[in-house]
Amino acid sequence: MKWxxxxxxxxxxxxxxxxxxxxxxxxxxxxxxxxxxxxYCQNPVAQRAVRMVAEGVGGAPLxxxxxxxxxxxxAPSGGQRLLETLAAQLLLHGNAYVQLLTDEAGTLHTLxxxxxxxxxxxxxxxxxxxxxxxxxxxxVTRLAADDGGRPQILHLRAFHPADDHYGLxxxxxxxxxxxxHNAATRWNKALLDNAARPxxxxxxxxxxxxxxxxxxFARLKDEMEAGFAGAANAGxxxxxxxxxxxxxxxxxxxxMDFVGLKAAAAREIALAFGVPPMLxxxxxxxxxxxxxxxxxxxxxxxxLPMAEHLLGGLVQGLGAWFPGxxxxxxxxxxxxxxxxxxxLWRQVAGADFLTSEEKRKMVGLP
Numbered sequence: 001m002k003w004x005x006x007x008x009x010x011x012x013x014x015x016x017x018x019x020x021x022x023x024x025x026x027x028x029x030x031x032x033x034x035x036x037x038x039x040y041c042q043n044p045v046a047q048r049a050v051r052m053v054a055e056g057v058g059g060a061p062l063x064x065x066x067x068x069x070x071x072x073x074x075a076p077s078g079g080q081r082l083l084e085t086l087a088a089q090l091l092l093h094g095n096a097y098v099q100l101l102t103d104e105a106g107t108l109h110t111l112x113x114x115x116x117x118x119x120x121x122x123x124x125x126x127x128x129x130x131x132x133x134x135x136x137x138x139x140v141t142r143l144a145a146d147d148g149g150r151p152q153i154l155h156l157r158a159f160h161p162a163d164d165h166y167g168l169x170x171x172x173x174x175x176x177x178x179x180x181h182n183a184a185t186r187w188n189k190a191l192l193d194n195a196a197r198p199x200x201x202x203x204x205x206x207x208x209x210x211x212x213x214x215x216x217f218a219r220l221k222d223e224m225e226a227g228f229a230g231a232a233n234a235g236x237x238x239x240x241x242x243x244x245x246x247x248x249x250x251x252x253x254x255x256m257d258f259v260g261l262k263a264a265a266a267r268e269i270a271l272a273f274g275v276p277p278m279l280x281x282x283x284x285x286x287x288x289x290x291x292x293x294x295x296x297x298x299x300x301x302x303x304l305p306m307a308e309h310l311l312g313g314l315v316q317g318l319g320a321w322f323p324g325x326x327x328x329x330x331x332x333x334x335x336x337x338x339x340x341x342x343x344l345w346r347q348v349a350g351a352d353f354l355t356s357e358e359k360r361k362m363v364g365l366p
Contacts, residue, residue, distance in 0.1 A: 048280055063328055
Protein backbone atom coordinates (compact mmCIF):
# COMPACT_ATOMS: atom_id res chain seq x y z
CA MET A 1 0.00 0.00 0.00
CA LYS A 2 1.27 3.48 -0.83
CA TRP A 3 0.85 4.83 2.64
CA UNK A 4 0.81 8.64 2.60
CA UNK A 5 2.72 8.48 -0.68
CA UNK A 6 5.91 7.63 1.19
CA UNK A 7 6.94 4.51 -0.74
CA UNK A 8 6.05 5.99 -4.08
CA UNK A 9 8.04 9.15 -3.38
CA UNK A 10 11.09 7.16 -2.35
CA UNK A 11 11.68 6.20 -5.95
CA UNK A 12 12.17 9.84 -6.89
CA UNK A 13 14.32 12.67 -5.66
CA UNK A 14 13.34 14.53 -2.53
CA UNK A 15 14.60 18.01 -1.53
CA UNK A 16 16.88 18.27 1.45
CA UNK A 17 15.00 17.99 4.73
CA UNK A 18 14.80 20.86 7.15
CA UNK A 19 14.24 20.83 10.88
CA UNK A 20 12.49 23.80 12.42
CA UNK A 21 14.16 25.69 15.20
CA UNK A 22 12.70 28.97 16.40
CA UNK A 23 14.83 31.33 18.42
CA UNK A 24 13.57 32.25 21.86
CA UNK A 25 11.81 35.62 21.84
CA UNK A 26 10.64 37.28 25.04
CA UNK A 27 10.58 36.00 28.60
CA UNK A 28 7.83 33.41 28.16
CA UNK A 29 8.70 29.69 28.27
CA UNK A 30 9.66 27.81 25.10
CA UNK A 31 9.62 24.28 26.53
CA UNK A 32 6.44 22.39 25.67
CA UNK A 33 6.08 20.94 29.16
CA UNK A 34 6.29 24.41 30.74
CA UNK A 35 3.97 25.91 28.11
CA UNK A 36 1.49 23.12 28.73
CA UNK A 37 1.52 23.71 32.49
CA UNK A 38 1.28 27.50 32.33
CA UNK A 39 -0.86 27.70 29.19
CA TYR A 40 -3.38 24.88 29.41
CA CYS A 41 -3.31 23.83 33.07
CA GLN A 42 -3.14 27.31 34.65
CA ASN A 43 -4.76 29.64 32.09
CA PRO A 44 -8.58 29.53 31.93
CA VAL A 45 -8.84 31.24 28.53
CA ALA A 46 -6.47 28.86 26.73
CA GLN A 47 -7.96 25.80 28.40
CA ARG A 48 -11.52 26.78 27.53
CA ALA A 49 -10.57 27.61 23.93
CA VAL A 50 -8.88 24.23 23.44
CA ARG A 51 -11.74 22.36 25.08
CA MET A 52 -14.37 24.08 22.94
CA VAL A 53 -12.66 23.05 19.70
CA ALA A 54 -11.61 19.57 20.89
CA GLU A 55 -14.98 18.71 22.45
CA GLY A 56 -16.73 19.99 19.34
CA VAL A 57 -14.64 17.66 17.17
CA GLY A 58 -15.08 14.74 19.56
CA GLY A 59 -18.85 15.20 19.77
CA ALA A 60 -19.50 15.88 16.09
CA PRO A 61 -21.94 13.38 14.49
CA LEU A 62 -20.13 11.21 11.96
CA UNK A 63 -21.13 9.33 8.85
CA UNK A 64 -19.02 6.60 7.31
CA UNK A 65 -18.79 3.89 4.72
CA UNK A 66 -18.58 1.02 7.22
CA UNK A 67 -20.29 0.64 10.62
CA UNK A 68 -17.19 -1.16 11.93
CA UNK A 69 -15.06 1.80 10.94
CA UNK A 70 -17.39 4.22 12.73
CA UNK A 71 -17.34 2.03 15.85
CA UNK A 72 -13.53 1.89 15.77
CA UNK A 73 -13.18 5.67 15.57
CA UNK A 74 -15.90 6.28 18.18
CA ALA A 75 -14.38 3.82 20.70
CA PRO A 76 -12.58 5.41 23.69
CA SER A 77 -8.80 5.69 23.58
CA GLY A 78 -7.31 5.30 27.04
CA GLY A 79 -10.60 6.34 28.62
CA GLN A 80 -10.92 9.44 26.39
CA ARG A 81 -12.67 10.10 23.10
CA LEU A 82 -10.18 9.50 20.29
CA LEU A 83 -11.04 12.48 18.08
CA GLU A 84 -11.24 14.84 21.05
CA THR A 85 -7.80 13.73 22.25
CA LEU A 86 -6.25 14.06 18.79
CA ALA A 87 -7.76 17.51 18.26
CA ALA A 88 -6.42 18.77 21.59
CA GLN A 89 -2.97 17.36 20.81
CA LEU A 90 -2.90 19.04 17.42
CA LEU A 91 -3.90 22.38 18.92
CA LEU A 92 -1.40 22.23 21.76
CA HIS A 93 1.56 20.30 20.35
CA GLY A 94 0.98 20.38 16.60
CA ASN A 95 1.39 16.59 16.33
CA ALA A 96 -0.88 13.61 17.04
CA TYR A 97 0.21 9.98 16.90
CA VAL A 98 -2.21 7.04 16.67
CA GLN A 99 -0.97 3.52 17.33
CA LEU A 100 -2.89 0.84 15.43
CA LEU A 101 -3.24 -2.26 17.64
CA THR A 102 -3.98 -5.58 15.96
CA ASP A 103 -4.44 -9.14 17.16
CA GLU A 104 -2.44 -12.21 16.09
CA ALA A 105 -4.56 -12.56 12.95
CA GLY A 106 -3.80 -8.99 11.89
CA THR A 107 -7.29 -7.70 12.63
CA LEU A 108 -7.35 -4.09 13.73
CA HIS A 109 -9.20 -3.72 17.03
CA THR A 110 -8.01 -0.49 18.76
CA LEU A 111 -6.80 3.00 17.89
CA UNK A 112 -4.66 4.41 20.70
CA UNK A 113 -3.55 8.05 20.90
CA UNK A 114 0.06 8.42 22.06
CA UNK A 115 1.43 11.35 24.05
CA UNK A 116 3.06 13.51 21.31
CA UNK A 117 5.83 14.96 23.51
CA UNK A 118 7.08 11.41 24.11
CA UNK A 119 7.36 10.50 20.41
CA UNK A 120 10.44 11.08 18.26
CA UNK A 121 10.54 10.49 14.51
CA UNK A 122 13.34 8.18 13.32
CA UNK A 123 14.18 8.92 9.66
CA UNK A 124 16.23 6.77 7.28
CA UNK A 125 19.28 7.93 5.33
CA UNK A 126 17.08 9.76 2.83
CA UNK A 127 15.08 11.49 5.54
CA UNK A 128 11.87 9.46 5.32
CA UNK A 129 10.31 8.34 8.64
CA UNK A 130 10.78 4.60 9.13
CA UNK A 131 10.06 4.32 12.86
CA UNK A 132 8.93 6.23 15.90
CA UNK A 133 10.57 6.12 19.33
CA UNK A 134 8.23 6.37 22.33
CA UNK A 135 10.04 7.37 25.51
CA UNK A 136 8.62 7.03 29.03
CA UNK A 137 11.31 8.00 31.51
CA UNK A 138 14.38 5.91 30.68
CA UNK A 139 12.39 3.28 28.77
CA VAL A 140 12.30 3.68 24.97
CA THR A 141 10.07 1.61 22.67
CA ARG A 142 10.76 1.55 18.94
CA LEU A 143 7.59 1.36 16.82
CA ALA A 144 7.98 0.68 13.11
CA ALA A 145 6.12 3.01 10.79
CA ASP A 146 4.54 0.09 8.92
CA ASP A 147 4.55 -3.70 8.90
CA GLY A 148 4.21 -5.41 5.55
CA GLY A 149 2.46 -2.48 3.92
CA ARG A 150 0.14 -1.88 6.86
CA PRO A 151 0.89 1.17 9.00
CA GLN A 152 1.46 0.74 12.72
CA ILE A 153 1.62 4.44 13.57
CA LEU A 154 -0.40 7.27 12.05
CA HIS A 155 1.27 10.66 12.34
CA LEU A 156 -1.16 13.57 12.01
CA ARG A 157 0.43 17.00 12.17
CA ALA A 158 -0.37 20.65 11.73
CA PHE A 159 1.45 22.71 9.12
CA HIS A 160 4.97 23.80 10.02
CA PRO A 161 6.71 26.01 7.43
CA ALA A 162 10.23 25.12 8.62
CA ASP A 163 10.03 21.46 9.61
CA ASP A 164 9.51 18.34 7.52
CA HIS A 165 8.78 15.95 10.39
CA TYR A 166 6.93 17.82 13.14
CA GLY A 167 3.93 20.13 13.15
CA LEU A 168 3.55 23.51 14.83
CA UNK A 169 1.00 23.83 17.62
CA UNK A 170 -1.07 26.88 18.51
CA UNK A 171 0.45 26.92 22.00
CA UNK A 172 3.68 28.35 20.57
CA UNK A 173 1.87 31.30 18.98
CA UNK A 174 -0.17 31.93 22.14
CA UNK A 175 2.78 31.64 24.56
CA UNK A 176 3.41 35.40 24.75
CA UNK A 177 -0.25 36.30 25.31
CA UNK A 178 -0.58 33.52 27.91
CA UNK A 179 2.49 34.80 29.78
CA UNK A 180 1.03 38.33 29.82
CA HIS A 181 -2.38 37.08 30.95
CA ASN A 182 -0.87 34.99 33.74
CA ALA A 183 1.36 37.88 34.85
CA ALA A 184 -1.67 40.19 35.00
CA THR A 185 -3.50 37.58 37.07
CA ARG A 186 -0.61 37.37 39.53
CA TRP A 187 -0.49 41.19 39.69
CA ASN A 188 -4.19 41.38 40.53
CA LYS A 189 -3.75 38.63 43.10
CA ALA A 190 -0.96 40.63 44.73
CA LEU A 191 -3.23 43.69 44.86
CA LEU A 192 -5.96 41.56 46.44
CA ASP A 193 -3.52 40.29 49.06
CA ASN A 194 -2.71 43.95 49.79
CA ALA A 195 -6.30 44.81 50.79
CA ALA A 196 -7.29 44.85 47.09
CA ARG A 197 -5.54 48.20 46.41
CA PRO A 198 -2.48 50.21 47.46
CA UNK A 199 -4.62 52.27 49.82
CA UNK A 200 -1.95 54.43 51.41
CA UNK A 201 1.21 54.73 53.48
CA UNK A 202 2.13 55.37 57.09
CA UNK A 203 4.42 58.37 57.47
CA UNK A 204 6.48 58.78 60.67
CA UNK A 205 6.49 62.49 61.50
CA UNK A 206 7.48 63.16 65.12
CA UNK A 207 8.40 66.77 64.40
CA UNK A 208 12.05 66.55 65.51
CA UNK A 209 13.37 64.85 62.36
CA UNK A 210 14.12 61.51 64.04
CA UNK A 211 13.46 58.12 62.41
CA UNK A 212 12.01 54.85 63.66
CA UNK A 213 14.40 52.41 65.28
CA UNK A 214 14.87 49.09 63.41
CA UNK A 215 12.96 47.12 66.04
CA UNK A 216 10.12 49.66 65.98
CA PHE A 217 9.95 49.48 62.18
CA ALA A 218 9.91 45.67 62.22
CA ARG A 219 7.18 45.58 64.88
CA LEU A 220 5.03 48.06 62.95
CA LYS A 221 5.46 46.10 59.73
CA ASP A 222 4.48 42.82 61.37
CA GLU A 223 1.41 44.38 62.98
CA MET A 224 0.32 45.90 59.66
CA GLU A 225 0.63 42.58 57.78
CA ALA A 226 -1.16 40.64 60.52
CA GLY A 227 -3.99 43.05 61.18
CA PHE A 228 -4.68 44.95 57.96
CA ALA A 229 -3.31 43.12 54.89
CA GLY A 230 -5.47 40.74 52.89
CA ALA A 231 -9.02 40.63 51.63
CA ALA A 232 -10.39 39.50 55.01
CA ASN A 233 -9.15 42.73 56.64
CA ALA A 234 -10.27 45.11 53.91
CA GLY A 235 -11.85 48.27 55.38
CA UNK A 236 -10.78 47.48 58.94
CA UNK A 237 -10.25 50.66 61.00
CA UNK A 238 -6.64 51.51 61.79
CA UNK A 239 -5.29 52.73 65.14
CA UNK A 240 -2.08 54.78 64.92
CA UNK A 241 0.43 55.59 67.63
CA UNK A 242 1.89 59.00 68.30
CA UNK A 243 4.04 60.43 65.53
CA UNK A 244 2.34 58.43 62.75
CA UNK A 245 -0.03 59.88 60.19
CA UNK A 246 -1.89 58.28 57.28
CA UNK A 247 -1.15 59.33 53.70
CA UNK A 248 -3.86 58.21 51.24
CA UNK A 249 -2.78 56.81 47.86
CA UNK A 250 -4.56 55.80 44.65
CA UNK A 251 -3.98 53.60 41.62
CA UNK A 252 -1.84 55.06 38.86
CA UNK A 253 -3.00 55.02 35.22
CA UNK A 254 -0.43 52.26 34.58
CA UNK A 255 -2.06 50.09 37.27
CA MET A 256 -5.53 50.76 35.91
CA ASP A 257 -4.36 49.74 32.41
CA PHE A 258 -3.67 46.21 33.66
CA VAL A 259 -7.37 45.41 33.23
CA GLY A 260 -7.26 46.36 29.56
CA LEU A 261 -3.92 44.58 29.09
CA LYS A 262 -5.34 41.36 30.50
CA ALA A 263 -8.44 41.56 28.27
CA ALA A 264 -6.27 42.17 25.19
CA ALA A 265 -4.08 39.18 26.05
CA ALA A 266 -7.18 37.01 26.48
CA ARG A 267 -8.41 38.01 23.01
CA GLU A 268 -5.02 37.11 21.52
CA ILE A 269 -5.18 33.70 23.17
CA ALA A 270 -8.65 33.10 21.71
CA LEU A 271 -7.38 34.25 18.31
CA ALA A 272 -4.49 31.77 18.40
CA PHE A 273 -6.87 28.83 18.95
CA GLY A 274 -9.50 30.06 16.48
CA VAL A 275 -12.30 30.66 18.99
CA PRO A 276 -14.51 33.79 18.77
CA PRO A 277 -13.81 35.85 21.93
CA MET A 278 -17.54 36.34 22.54
CA LEU A 279 -17.92 32.62 23.28
CA UNK A 280 -15.32 32.93 26.05
CA UNK A 281 -17.22 35.71 27.80
CA UNK A 282 -14.64 38.41 27.12
CA UNK A 283 -16.00 41.97 27.57
CA UNK A 284 -15.96 44.48 24.77
CA UNK A 285 -16.13 41.96 21.91
CA UNK A 286 -19.23 42.67 19.83
CA UNK A 287 -17.91 41.57 16.45
CA UNK A 288 -20.74 39.02 16.18
CA UNK A 289 -24.42 39.93 16.25
CA UNK A 290 -25.24 37.15 18.68
CA UNK A 291 -23.94 33.96 20.20
CA UNK A 292 -25.53 31.80 17.51
CA UNK A 293 -23.55 33.56 14.80
CA UNK A 294 -20.36 33.25 16.83
CA UNK A 295 -21.04 29.56 17.46
CA UNK A 296 -21.61 29.02 13.74
CA UNK A 297 -18.31 30.76 13.00
CA UNK A 298 -16.58 28.48 15.52
CA UNK A 299 -17.85 25.42 13.69
CA UNK A 300 -17.11 26.69 10.20
CA UNK A 301 -13.65 28.15 10.92
CA UNK A 302 -12.24 25.85 13.62
CA UNK A 303 -14.14 22.65 14.41
CA LEU A 304 -15.03 21.44 10.91
CA PRO A 305 -11.55 22.08 9.40
CA MET A 306 -9.95 20.25 12.34
CA ALA A 307 -12.39 17.33 12.02
CA GLU A 308 -11.81 17.11 8.26
CA HIS A 309 -8.04 17.04 8.81
CA LEU A 310 -8.24 14.27 11.41
CA LEU A 311 -10.78 12.14 9.58
CA GLY A 312 -8.85 12.44 6.31
CA GLY A 313 -5.66 11.22 7.98
CA LEU A 314 -7.45 8.31 9.67
CA VAL A 315 -9.15 7.23 6.44
CA GLN A 316 -5.87 7.27 4.55
CA GLY A 317 -4.13 5.20 7.22
CA LEU A 318 -6.98 2.72 7.75
CA GLY A 319 -7.44 1.97 4.06
CA ALA A 320 -5.50 -1.30 4.41
CA TRP A 321 -8.25 -2.70 6.67
CA PHE A 322 -11.22 -0.82 5.18
CA PRO A 323 -10.93 -0.52 1.37
CA GLY A 324 -12.81 2.49 0.08
CA UNK A 325 -13.13 3.88 3.59
CA UNK A 326 -14.86 7.24 4.04
CA UNK A 327 -15.48 9.33 7.15
CA UNK A 328 -17.10 12.75 7.39
CA UNK A 329 -19.06 14.96 9.75
CA UNK A 330 -22.82 14.67 9.20
CA UNK A 331 -23.65 18.35 8.74
CA UNK A 332 -27.39 17.65 8.79
CA UNK A 333 -27.13 16.70 12.48
CA UNK A 334 -24.94 19.61 13.62
CA UNK A 335 -27.20 21.84 15.72
CA UNK A 336 -25.08 24.96 15.22
CA UNK A 337 -25.58 24.74 11.43
CA UNK A 338 -29.35 24.16 11.55
CA UNK A 339 -30.13 27.70 10.37
CA UNK A 340 -27.90 27.32 7.32
CA UNK A 341 -29.58 24.02 6.49
CA UNK A 342 -33.03 25.57 6.90
CA UNK A 343 -32.08 28.44 4.59
CA LEU A 344 -30.79 26.01 1.95
CA TRP A 345 -33.98 23.95 2.09
CA ARG A 346 -36.11 27.07 1.77
CA GLN A 347 -34.13 28.33 -1.23
CA VAL A 348 -34.23 24.96 -2.96
CA ALA A 349 -37.95 24.54 -2.29
CA GLY A 350 -38.62 27.92 -3.90
CA ALA A 351 -36.65 27.14 -7.07
CA ASP A 352 -39.50 26.21 -9.45
CA PHE A 353 -37.11 25.67 -12.37
CA LEU A 354 -35.53 22.63 -10.66
CA THR A 355 -36.91 19.11 -10.82
CA SER A 356 -37.54 17.05 -7.72
CA GLU A 357 -34.47 14.92 -8.42
CA GLU A 358 -32.26 18.02 -8.76
CA LYS A 359 -33.62 19.46 -5.51
CA ARG A 360 -32.92 16.23 -3.66
CA LYS A 361 -29.37 16.18 -5.00
CA MET A 362 -28.73 19.77 -3.90
CA VAL A 363 -29.74 19.03 -0.31
CA GLY A 364 -27.69 15.84 -0.19
CA LEU A 365 -30.48 13.29 -0.47
CA PRO A 366 -30.31 10.24 -2.75
